Amino acid sequence: MQGLLSVRGLEKHFGGLAAVQKVDLDLQEGVTTALVGPNGAGKTTLFNLITGNIVPDSGTVTVAGAAVTGRRPHEIARLGVARSFQDLRLFGRMTVRDNVLAAIEHGAWFWQPGGGAARRAREAAVESALERTGLSHLAKARAVDLSYAETKFLSVARILATGARIWLLDEPASGLDLNSRNRFVALVREAVAAGVTVCLIEHNLDIVTELADRIAFLDRGAKLAEGEPAAILRDPELIAIYFGERRP
Ligand SMILES: Nc1ncnc2c1ncn2[C@@H]1O[C@H](COP(=O)(O)OP(=O)(O)OP(=O)(O)O)[C@@H](O)[C@H]1O
Known part of the structure; x- marks a missing residue:
């Protein structure tokens, strides 16, 4: 079923490197999805393609049925898609407000x-x-x-x-102390209960287990598997890839 946000056949190469290869992904309304995979799997690039920060070589992105492929980031944001960046991109000299x-x-x-x-x-x-x-x-x-x-x-x-209804969070809890991490989990749960659809990139599998309804597992730019966290995180081959114990 096509999701509130839907990705089909998305591809991006950087020179000879296939950073994202023919990825299909559906963010169903109200479902929290985690993108999991080893470093360099293409998770952030996938976010960048969805939000218009990078233009794909091929493939499509739709939000609530509207084609947004190739549109600029502010146009996609206007459709209710908000994201965070690993490097946060705050205005350091400006106030918090x-x-x-x-x-x-x-x-x-x-x-x-x-x-x-x-x-x-x-x-x-x-x-x-x-x-x-x-x-x-x-x-x-x-x-x-x-x-x-x-x-x-x-x-x-x-x-x-922003009141966005789709949140794309790139490692939002990395490096948080236990108390902050728990507050973060509660905050996301509150947002989901209020109707927000969340997709998060997260290396902490405990947080993934607590928050995600689904996992899309990426490796070397391709989506290798997708399903319920319990099934994905029990798959010995995926776990070996995740922890870098890849077999040749
Ligand atoms: N602008 C760019 N130019 C060239 N190569 C890039 C660029 N952006 C990403 N890459 C490469 O594309 C691949 C995927 O990177 P990406 O940052 O999407 O991975 P990731 O899964 O988010 O990794 P991590 O978990 O370490 O953040 C990596 O090999 C990376 O070096």
């Missing part, structure tokens, strides 16, 4: 008809995102002054504030 505000597209300015209401709605979305990520007390701090875990939550706050 302004980092979140900047993530929301300014559809209407206050001098336009309805602009005042739109601005208030944006501000409310920012405050709510800060509250849900536990960052309200840091709203006026500069992003550069945050702790590592706080920057990770700021990255999630930026997604929350």
Whole structure:
């Protein structure tokens, strides 16, 4: 069944390297999918192809049935697809609040008809995102002054504030302490319960087990398997590939 977000035959080469090879993937509404695979499997490249940060050599991406292949990142974001980056891409010198505000597209300015209401709605979305990520007390701090875990939550706050219904999270919990990691898991669960469809790239298999309904397993650019976490994580061949014990 075609998903809310659907990928068909997606391919990307970098010179002679096939980074993503004929990948099909469906993100079904309300289903949390984890992309799992060893380093260099093509997971981030797949996100980049979906979000328009990289143009595919071939294949298609559709969001809610609309073809978006080759469209620019902001056009795809406007359809309700938000993502985080491994390197977070925050504005270090801006405040936490302004980092979140900047993530929301300014559809209407206050001098336009309805602009005042739109601005208030944006501000409310920012405050709510800060509250849900536990960052309200840091709203006026500069992003550069945050702790590592706080920057990770700021990255999630930026997604929350957009109201996007599809979240693509690239290693969102890497390096988090236990308390922050648990808060992160709860935050994602809350979003899913509110109707968000999540796809996450995650190396921590405990987090995958806790959050994912499905795993798509990638290796060397190709999707090798897809299914329920229990089945995928019990497959000795996949686990050998994942932990680098590949047989020739
Ligand atoms: N812009 C680029 N130019 C050339 N090669 C690239 C580029 N981006 C990615 N690659 C290569 O494509 C392959 C897939 O990389 P990608 O970052 O998608 O893997 P990944 O599964 O996300 O890895 P990791 O788990 O380490 O983040 C790698 O061999 C990588 O070196």
